[in-house]
Amino acid sequence: MTIDTSRRPDKIRGRKRDTGRTEAILEAAADLLLEVGFDRFRIKDVATRAGSGTGAIYRRWSTKESLIIEAIRNMPVPEAVVTDDPVADLRAIVTPKCVDSAEKPDLVPGLISAMRSDAGIEEAVKEGYSLEYLRSTIARLIGADHPHLDLLTDLTPAIALLRSSFTPESIDPQAMTEEIISLILSVAKPPST
Amino acid sequence: MTIDTSRRPDKIRGRKRDTGRTEAILEAAADLLLEVGFDRFRIKDVATRAGSGTGAIYRRWSTKESLIIEAIRNMPVPEAVVTDDPVADLRAIVTPKCVDSAEKPDLVPGLISAMRSDAGIEEAVKEGYSLEYLRSTIARLIGADHPHLDLLTDLTPAIALLRSSFTPESIDPQAMTEEIISLILSVAKPPST
Numbered sequence: 001m002t003i004d005t006s007r008r009p010d011k012i013r014g015r016k017r018d019t020g021r022t023e024a025i026l027e028a029a030a031d032l033l034l035e036v037g038f039d040r041f042r043i044k045d046v047a048t049r050a051g052s053g054t055g056a057i058y059r060r061w062s063t064k065e066s067l068i069i070e071a072i073r074n075m076p077v078p079e080a081v082v083t084d085d086p087v088a089d090l091r092a093i094v095t096p097k098c099v100d101s102a103e104k105p106d107l108v109p110g111l112i113s114a115m116r117s118d119a120g121i122e123e124a125v126k127e128g129y130s131l132e133y134l135r136s137t138i139a140r141l142i143g144a145d146h147p148h149l150d151l152l153t154d155l156t157p158a159i160a161l162l163r164s165s166f167t168p169e170s171i172d173p174q175a176m177t178e179e180i181i182s183l184i185l186s187v188a189k190p191p192s193t
Numbered sequence: 194m195t196i197d198t199s200r201r202p203d204k205i206r207g208r209k210r211d212t213g214r215t216e217a218i219l220e221a222a223a224d225l226l227l228e229v230g231f232d233r234f235r236i237k238d239v240a241t242r243a244g245s246g247t248g249a250i251y252r253r254w255s256t257k258e259s260l261i262i263e264a265i266r267n268m269p270v271p272e273a274v275v276t277d278d279p280v281a282d283l284r285a286i287v288t289p290k291c292v293d294s295a296e297k298p299d300l301v302p303g304l305i306s307a308m309r310s311d312a313g314i315e316e317a318v319k320e321g322y323s324l325e326y327l328r329s330t331i332a333r334l335i336g337a338d339h340p341h342l343d344l345l346t347d348l349t350p351a352i353a354l355l356r357s358s359f360t361p362e363s364i365d366p367q368a369m370t371e372e373i374i375s376l377i378l379s380v381a382k383p384p385s386t
Contacts, residue, residue: 039309106309112358113306116232116299129359148376151352158351159344165305165354166322179344186341186380 025050025057029071037110041068065118072124080133086140087181093134094156094180098173101160105168108161131157142188152184218243218250222264230303234261258311265317273326279333280374286327287349287373291366294353298361301354324350335381345377 028050033041043064047054061067081089100107115122135153142149159180163171221243226234236257240247254260274282293300308315328346335342352373356364 109305109309112302113309115358116302116306126359148372148379151372151376154352154355155344155348158355159347161358162347162351162354165308166319179341183341183344183380187376 021050021052021056022060023074025052025060025067026071026074028052029067030075033068033071034107035104037104037107038068038114039106039110043067065120068114069118069120069124072121072128075128077128077130078133080136082140086137087185090137090141090184091177091181093137095173095177097156097160098171098176098180101164101176102168102171102173105164105171107164108157109165112161138184141184146187148187152187155183156180214243214245214249215253216267218245218253218260219264219267221245222260223268226261226264227300228297230297230300231261231307232299232303236260258313261307262311262313262317265314265321268321270321270323271326273329275333279330280378283330283334283377284370284374286330288366288370290349290353291364291369291373294357294369295361295364295366298357298364300357301350302358305354331377334377339380341380345380348376349373 025046029041029046032046032049036045041064043054043057046052046067047057050057057067061070081092083089111125115125131153134156135149138152139146139149142152146152159176163176218239222234222239225239225242229238234257236247236250239245239260240250243250250260254263274285276282304318308318324346327349328342331345332339332342335345339345352369356369
């Protein structure tokens with residue numbers, strides 16, 4: 001890639017540095033959000049993580065919410081990993097969701113609260129909401145035309161959300177992972193009725 | 194029923210009236226909560242519904258939260274209806290949850306936000322949280338020792354919560370009810386593996 005620096009070189013170089021800094025802040029914000037959740041999300045922790053000053057952040061985003069919205073928009077869409085072991089591929093998706101529901105029970109309920117208190121966050125989350133990577137992985141196991149594919153796609157995030165909201169103390173992530181996977185495998189053949 | 198009014202008659206009559214009024218307010222508060230959710234819960238609407246004044250409510254509960262907490266504690270535990278048609282009994286539980294997820298998509302996410310903002314509400318909800326009526330109804334269909342009974346018990350409220358939080362616009366309550374019931378029925382026999 002070549003860049004024509006013959007005109008306004010300072011401006012162009014400045015813009016490049018600026019883009020790199022902006023990207024670093026957005027990635028740090030996304031990482032922090034997934035790690036500590038919305039309640040404990042602090043601009044100064046984003047700054048530390050991005051190796052930046054808080055001033056550099058506030059110059060770009062005047063509020064915590066506006067940074068969160070852009071960080072959500074900037075998050076990559078999760079992609080399905082495809083190996084020759086579809087059960088292992090499914091387990092690789094289900095396990096972290098079950099572990100998070102026990103270890104970070106505030107994460108998704110906190111996201112729901114944040115969506116309810118800020119319309120911009122709600123819009124960004126709904127726009128980015130996709131379970132396609134989970135759906136395509138389950139489809140490899142039960143068939144893309146299985147009548148319960150939609151429901152089984154929603155199963156893992158739904159159970160994780162319900163249990164993290166109401167019964168976080170009694171979650172056993174490993175048992176939860178296995179009960180979800182075994183239910184999906186048990187319905188791999190369409191019901192005979 | 195006879196009441197000895199020979200001693201402190203005013204106090205005793207007053208107490209009776211007071212108990213009836215308190216109960217009416219708590220029931221009105223619970224009904225309102227289930228109808229409009231936490232965000233739009235207003236003391237004056239409880240008063241209207243209970244045929245009471247707001248003063249009578251504030252004398253008993255100084256804050257909206259304290260009234261909500263006692264109203265939750267006062268809610269009856271749902272009981273399973275048992276007819277000779279267990280599928281119909283299950284449908285009678287699943288249908289209103291699916292309808293609510295479409296028509297009142299704020300209800301359970303609002304409950305989660307309220308739990309997160311008030312520790313007393315969180316405690317009352319968690320204490321009263323029981324899916325036993327749903328569990329026992331599903332057990333009649335798939336057996337009380339079915340390996341997926343726990344997961345299938347959580348299925349309906351979990352899916353309702355996930356979809357009302359993230360994709361409320363696309364919920365079709367009738368289709369959702371049938372996909373849940375057909376999944377439960379399809380796993381009625383334990384997997385052969």
